[in-house]
Amino acid sequence: MLVNFTPPSASEYIRVLPEILLTVGGTILMIAEGLAGERHRRGLAPMALAFLLLALGGAVVAGMDPGPAFNNMLTVDGYATFFRLLVLIVGILSVLISGSYLTRENADSADYYALILFSLCGQSILASANELIMVFIGLEISSIATYVLAGFLRNDKRNNEAAIKYFLLGSFATAFLLYGVGWIYGVTGTTNLQEIHRFLTSSESVYSPLLVSACAAMMFVGFAFKVSAAPFQGWAPDVYQGAPAPVSAFMTAAPKAAAFAVFLRVYSIAFSGLTERWQPILWVSAMATMVIGNFAALRQDNIKRMLAYSSVAHAGYVMVAVVAHSEAGVAAAMFYLASYAFMNLGAFAIVTHYVGKGERYVGIDDMAGYARQQPLIAALFTWFLLSLIGVPLTGGFFGKFYVFKSAIDSNLIWLTVLGLLNSAVAAYYYLRIIVVMYFHEPTNETGAAGPVPAGVRLALIGSAIGVFVLGVMPSAVLEFANRSAMLSR
């Protein structure tokens, strides 16, 4: 009946191993909760961790045998493996800090972990997607799961606001992306990235560059929204502030990294022939993202909101690497996203712990004297903040260094200058927290947070080590990034 049908080979299945493991894991988690009943909810987080570690192993195994899978729908190269590992590590750290938070809020449930796993599955697809259809489906899986996670505590008004804002605006932005995909199919007759590249660069094909630019612009709307780049960053502060703290930690790292992964892949493969058309727009966007993020963060009092704006600003730095449009730029973006993931998660882990039950409002002044009460945690917080500033010996320093180096190599002098000025501005608001923690007298309310739970402790240690390793021995990661930055066209 089925003529010339060749079923997918075993190696193709191995290349999607992390996705398979994550899907199965999420499903098992949900079933397990139903079977084990309410009393065994403490076991859910370790179970989710086990699945994530399995998936991490799966990603490594998949990365050892690179190649396309399922009719070129996915391509598992070094680049894909890098981002898969990155989002999975972010997932592990987020689950570590979620356990105690959910218990505190009395919201332990398998759905939470299942949604994290599903979201990671979508991001893992995004990391390896080689086809605009897969890009869209992956993006939707990742986004829908995060929409729900953002509103996970349904009795909390801030959660609800975050979820509905994220959902409405996110769907709208994804519609733009989908529209762009539709147009690009109309123009080129294909949705495969390499073939789009081939079509657009071939001298035989007839098409209107204007129309293709319109497609690129519409897809930019979708991607820029997901990475919170200007002018589509408006949702980010409200959502990151309103969502449960561990979810914010997750959202600012994993979906963003995956969205950047696919952003870079689409623009440097499919639209690489139209650089002179999209580069100026992205230039403006990168500049605006940095400026808006940093200057808005300056004026924040709430630490969570400040970190949210800082997340926007950091997206701006990565955008600089995207604008550079070179292999060095891709490698720099990869490195930056990795180091940002660690330092940001670390900072958010501390915030998660510090806000306490019901997520009270924590202004910067509330941190006064924290160093005396919890010297170790304060030191770690300082370490993450220094990395966010970009002080040498931290991962953040080398991230910024490589990004701006790639920008200079691509002759983006003004953007580099603006970026450096921005980093200087950013230093002010990060340093302010450190100053308050170390040099201000403690007030009555501070120090209510109590001892740090084991999960958060583990996550903190992990992130701190990550920032340290990237800051002291960047070459190992950078070499891997450099090797995998050459995206196959």
Next chain:
Amino acid sequence: MLDTIFFYVFALLTIGGAIATITRRSAMHSALSLIVSLLGVAGLYLLQKAEFLFAVQIVLYIGGIMVLFLFVIMLVNLDQAAKERQFNRQWLLGLVASVLVGAQMVWMLNSAGVLSLPAAVPAPAATGPGNIEALADLLFREYLLPFEVASLLLLVAIVGSVMMAKKTS
């Protein structure tokens, strides 16, 4: 000739329905206009000899999703909703923005030479194995992975909506 007439009829249904959907004040009327719009799209599919898509469009969107929409609209108190002050009052701004974007698109499509193409060139009738067989072939061979992964997407959506809807303990 007949094809062209039908094309314009369906296009008119689609666009008219869509405009009515966003301008009607009553949610019921909006939903019914949306049905008209979806019917127009189904007609366009039929015109392009995509019978399967035509049927699926009607069965799923009109016969399934829109019925649920109506269901919800019937259950909520509409009179109250209609009386409430609506906060999407910037219709003038919206109109200007959409006219601008529309003009931009027309200009762009025109300069790309798309508008000078003949309207609604019907696709050639499928030869050999039918339309549905060809579709199934594509879905289950070339696009096997997106097809399967789409089920994960639906699963996530279901989990999400159940989670949002279920009662808090």
Next chain:
Amino acid sequence: MNVDLISILGNFYVLTLIKLGLVAGVLLTALAYLQWIERKVIAHIQLRVGPTRVGPHGLLQPLADTIKLLTKEDLMPSHVNKFFYVLAPMVAVFFALSAIAVIPFGPKINVFGIETYMQLSDLNIGILFLLALSGMGVYGIALAGWSSNNKYSLIGGLRSSAQMISYELPMALAIASPLLLAGSLSLREIAESQAGFMLGFIPRWSIFQMPAPQLMAFVLFMIAGFAETNRIPFDLPEAENELVAGFHTEYSSMKFASFFMAEYANMVTICCLATLLFLGGWYPIVPSPVADYIPTLVHLAGGGMLIFHGLQPARKWDKYTMPVFGVAFLAVGLLFLVPFLQPILLPLFWFISKVGILLFLFIWVRATLPRFRYDQLMHFAWAFMFPVSVVHLFVTAFLVALLK
């Protein structure tokens, strides 16, 4: 001249118009008489006699009913949403009657040298088209319930839309499994795939066909069919002891008749569909030489019985009416022996008798079973019908893939 006439008749549009007229006439009459049959059958099941006043055995009752419904005052309550109130019955009856367009009644026939199918149009997605129409049909009831601006109507409309959506899933899944056997979506091809006999005497109907007999799917389909047509035991949308008359409470005259017609037309469609998908369409139950004489025998037996009863009249007029019907039956029975008419009449006989038996089942159930409670109805759909039909589809797919 003669040749010209035939070529005119053979013209696609003319031929379609003729067929359309024939089918519409027969269908509408059948719908009217279906109601008479229903009343009669239920009456006899309940040990009553049913309509007897208008014409012999109440045979002219449908005509009287039609006149009554047409001439009754067409009330338009002041509180309704006028546009949708008028639109709703039109929608209901339009989509219910359109369904007949894709249903084949028999094979390709040859009349005066014109070859044509006994079917209005052979869509290659016929079955999907029917599902689409039934999906659209929900709107008639839902809109009627909503536009009436009456709580009973609204609840009826809501119930019906929830019910029809819920039962559409198991129905579609039950339809999908015989499709796997037939390998086509065209109703004609589905029926044709069931021609012939296994081992020389078991008909290759879907419910018997190896490798995956579809008896289970047939049962599921019929149950879902009862729900889709809002018939007892699933007639919650118009449950008179709870909702007055449900969604058509505010309707009168021809608008009410439209809903009535839509319900019966849907019933006919469901039965035709069941016949085509599961019961071998127009193919006989036994191999050919025997099968060709069965219609004659059935009619002769019927005619003989009528004449016998006419000779011993139980009521006053029986001694005239019974023999007349008996003679008519005998004549029809003899018509089946005319070789020229055989290729047309035999398939029609088999098709109509199968549909008729299923319709009788509908009526029988109505006279026998009580109504479900609403939560039971939904629970039955989602917790029983749906999983069973999914599993059945898997099993069928598995068997077909393995053994075919």
